[in-house]
Amino acid sequence: MSTGSSASARATGCEFLLRAPLGVQTPEDFDADVRLMADAALQFARGEVMPVLDRLDAQEEGLMMSLLKKACDLGFGAVDSPAEFGGLGQPKAVATRVLEMLSPNGSFATTMGVHSGVGQTPIALFGTDEQKRRYIPPLARGDYMGAYALSEPNSGSDALSVSCRATLTPDGANWKLNGTKMWISNAKWAGSFIVFAKVEGERFTAFIVEREHPGVSVSAEEHKMGLKGSSTARLVLDGAEIPRDNTLYEVGEGHRVALNTLNLGRCKLAAMALGQAREAIHQTAKYARERRQFGRSISEFGLIRDKLARMASNVFAAESMLYRTVGCIDDAFAAVDPSKGNVAEQNRRAAEEFAVECSLVKVFATEALGHCVDEAIQVHGGFGFTEEFPVARLYRDARVMRIYEGTNEINRLFAFNRLATKGGLNAALDAEPTTAAGALFRHAAMAATKLDTRTQQVDAGLSDLLALTYAQQSVISRADRMEASRHPRSEFARACADYFSFLAGVAAYSRAAEVCARVGGEPPVTPELHGVGSDDRIAAAVLEGSQYPL
Ligand SMILES: Cc1cc2nc3c(=O)[nH]c(=O)nc-3n(C[C@H](O)[C@H](O)[C@H](O)COP(=O)(O)OP(=O)(O)OC[C@H]3O[C@@H](n4cnc5c(N)ncnc54)[C@H](O)[C@@H]3O)c2cc1C
CATH class of the missing domain: 1.10.540.10 (Acyl-CoA dehydrogenase/oxidase, N-terminal domain)
Structure with missing residues (x-):
């Protein structure tokens, strides 16, 4: 099987701030x-x-x-x-x-x-x-199922502050684990758990724990507002005895396992969000075609068509960002060379390289899903608020995606902070922006760093601008490639890229203005806004097949 990745040279993390992409992975390359x-x-x-x-x-x-x-x-x-x-x-x-x-x-x-x-x-x-x-x-x-047990009742976003403890047995053959892990997906059915605990209360370490190991038990299910079919329960480790050989990677290096696993997990989460967003578009378009008010199908009304166009454009953008990112990650893993020794360390670096993009994609895709399910309810009117139609379940299930795998607040803060601390920010501020959103990011980031008035609110605003920059560049690049290859859906892709660029321009201007106001910088210049007329073509394509057409 081939992903058809056409990148001529391997991209590096945050390169999207420096230049237009040469060739990025898209779903059309498969x-x-x-x-x-x-x-x-x-x-x-x-x-x-x-x-x-x-x-x-x-x-x-x-x-x-x-x-x-x-x-x-x-x-x-x-x-x-x-x-x-x-x-x-x-x-x-x-x-x-x-x-x-x-x-x-x-x-x-x-x-x-x-x-x-x-x-x-x-x-x-x-x-x-x-x-x-x-x-x-x-x-x-x-x-059996696999599970991942990092969170605890008192350690969520502050994930490295776990209180779960690991001590070696006197003969040195086994670990004894004590503590409670909370919110563990698949807990009810899992046979193996990746568990994080501190050795002698200090060295954060990963372990592979089997359900059958003595001292391991799973509590009753949490009563959740949604995602009711998924198991979420506590994993209780009461002197759980596991072989020393089940230490995963090195003692004291569990943070590298945890954080890099989550980097990659964020892309998988974005894929899960997109699958649900596709379903929301399908249900919404189907209902809009069937429902009649004022003697007409509600799908003829401009406001309903605009909702479908925004839903599809955001999904197009999230999808473009996601496959671009995983394509880059695949290239990084393809460069891992066992003859150069320590494969786990090379894997770690490959998983870490695009950490900023992974966080941006997670936030963007889960919020695109949040928007889609909210509009799905709205288009269904009162019926959307009942269990008679499938959108109520979609709405409940979608909500958690902004919370797990790092809340969207934590991912926002992480993305901009990592860019700022790993040295990519200065190069980004020196580079010529390739998109309207990129120009607004640079303007706001320059104001914030020059005046040295960064706060969490400012960093989150800059992170949103980063995401809009990455998204806008990704949609334009994808639409260009689809046109160049005469893809049968290239007109739809161009309409999505244009409409998304319009929406991104408006959103980026608003975010940049807010950041500048917060730091006392010069307000940004209003960007030129194009693409506003594309929404109707997008809606028509979505309604035609009652689905997101790609
Ligand atoms: C259904 C479900 C399934 C889950 N599955 C798993 C799983 O399989 N494995 C696992 O290990 N965990 C799992 N989790 C846990 C999930 O990852 C955590 O809920 C999440 O990391 C947030 O932690 P918390 O709930 O303790 O919230 P908190 O960390 O207490 O956060 C509360 C609020 O404060 C904000 N906040 C926290 N710190 C900061 C900060 N520094 N700056 C600004 N705002 C901040 C957060 O963004 C949030 O809005 C799951 C959770 C749920 C609900």
Whole structure:
């Protein structure tokens, strides 16, 4: 299978601030085999998952596990895990596309996303060969689920402050783990957990914990507002005894495992958000076509058409950012060379390189989803507020995506701070912006850094400007490439790129003006705004097939 990545030279993190992209990964680059697999994933979600959502939400005994097993039998459970250990060994872009297509429902998406992502990735990237041999094949087969246990009752965003403790037994053969992990997705069904604890109360370390290890138990399910089909429970470690060989990576280096796993996990989360956003567009367009008021279909009203156009443009932007990012990450992993030694360390660097982009994509895609499900309810009117239509569940399920894998506040702060502290900011301020949003970012960032008046509010505003810059550049580049290759949907792509650029210009101007006002800098110049007329063409394309057309 090929992702058709056309990047002529390997990109580096935050390069989008320095120059226009030469060639970036887009979903249109996938070859026929990848498209076939993505289509099979979508058919699986539609045929096997969507008809049983009520039963899934009731957590019917055995149902989620049997669906996961079926998905694993089709190869969807370990698409990017190493082939020599039972995975398919495919690039992350392929795994991302498959997960996106598996994700019209949030509960199933979360279960699969955790199982195939944060439940396996730490072992694939940081595990010894023996650990990979022991754990990846059963996870790939779906013999049991994988889970990731970082959060605790008193340690959420401040993830490295865990109070879970690990001490060696007197003979040095085993670890004893004590503590409680909270909010653990898949906990009810998981056979293995990636657990983080402090050795002797200080050295933050990752461990592979099996459900069958003595002293391990799972508490009752949390009563959640949504995502009811996904298991979320506490993992209780009461003197849990695990072999010393189950230390994952090095003692005291657990933060590298945790944070880099989350970098990659954020892209998977964005894929899950996009799968749900596609479903929201589908349900909204279908309803808009059917519903009549004032003697006409409501899909004829300008305000309804504009909602569909905004939903589709934002999804187009999130998708363009996501596949560009995973394409860059795949290139970074392709450069890992076992002959250069310490593969885990090389993997760590590859996973870290695009950390800023991963955070921007996570925030942008989950907020695009939030916008889509909100408008989905609005277009359904009063019926949207009932359980009679599927959008109420979509709305409830979507909300958590702005909270887990790092809240959107934490990701916003991280993205700009990392750019500022890793030295990329000065180069970005010296470079000529390639988009309207980029020019507004530079103006606001210059004001904030010159006046040295950064606060969290300022950093979050600059982070939004970074995201809009990355998004605008990505949509233009994708539409250009689709036109150049005479893609049958290139007109739709151009309309989305134009309309998104219009929306991004307005949003970036507002954010830049706010940042400048906060730091006492010169207000920005109003950008030239084009593309406002494209919304109707986008709405027409969405309504034609009652779906996001790409
Ligand atoms: C359904 C569900 C599934 C989950 N699955 C998992 C899982 O599988 N594994 C796992 O380990 N965890 C999981 N989590 C936990 C999730 O990652 C945490 O909820 C999240 O990291 C936030 O932590 P918290 O809930 O303690 O909120 P807090 O950290 O207490 O944050 C509360 C609020 O304060 C804000 N805030 C915190 N610090 C700052 C700061 N420095 N500056 C500005 N604002 C700040 C936050 O953004 C948030 O708005 C899950 C959570 C849910 C709800």
